[in-house]
Amino acid sequence: MKAVQAHGVPVPKMLDLCKDESLLGTPFFVMEHVEGRLFKDLKLSGMSHDERRAVYSSMCETLARIHSVDINKAELADYGKQGNVLSKTDKMFK
Numbered sequence: 001m002k003a004v005q006a007h008g009v010p011v012p013k014m015l016d017l018c019k020d021e022s023l024l025g026t027p028f029f030v031m032e033h034v035e036g037r038l039f040k041d042l043k044l045s046g047m048s049h050d051e052r053r054a055v056y057s058s059m060c061e062t063l064a065r066i067h068s069v070d071i072n073k074a075e076l077a078d079y080g081k082q083g084n085v086l087s088k089t090d091k092m093f094k
Contacts, residue, residue, distance in 0.1 A: 001031070003074040041051045 001011040007074040019027045044052045
C-alpha cells in the first residue's frame with residue numbers, strides 16, 4: 001500500500017506491520033481507520049442521478065490511478081503473479 005500511495009493511489013496510512021506468524025497464523029498490518037461507505041447495491045438505487053455519477057466517477061478515477069502505477073518504479077515488479085490476468089480468467093470460464 002505504501003508503494004502505490006507514493007504514486008497517487010489513495011490508501012489508508014499504514015500504522016504497523018507484524019511479521020510474527022504465531023499471533024494470527026500469517027503476517028498482518030494495522031492501518032488507520034478511514035470513514036467511508038459500502039455500496040451493496042451496485043445500481044445505487046435510491047440515489048439521484050448526480051449522486052450515482054459522483055460515486056461511479058470517483059471509482060473510475062481511483063481504478064485509473066491504480067492501473068497507471070508503473071510497477072517497476074513502485075518496486076512491485078516481483079510482487080504477485082505477472083501476466084495477462086484477463087486471458088487467464090477467460091480460460092476459467094470456457
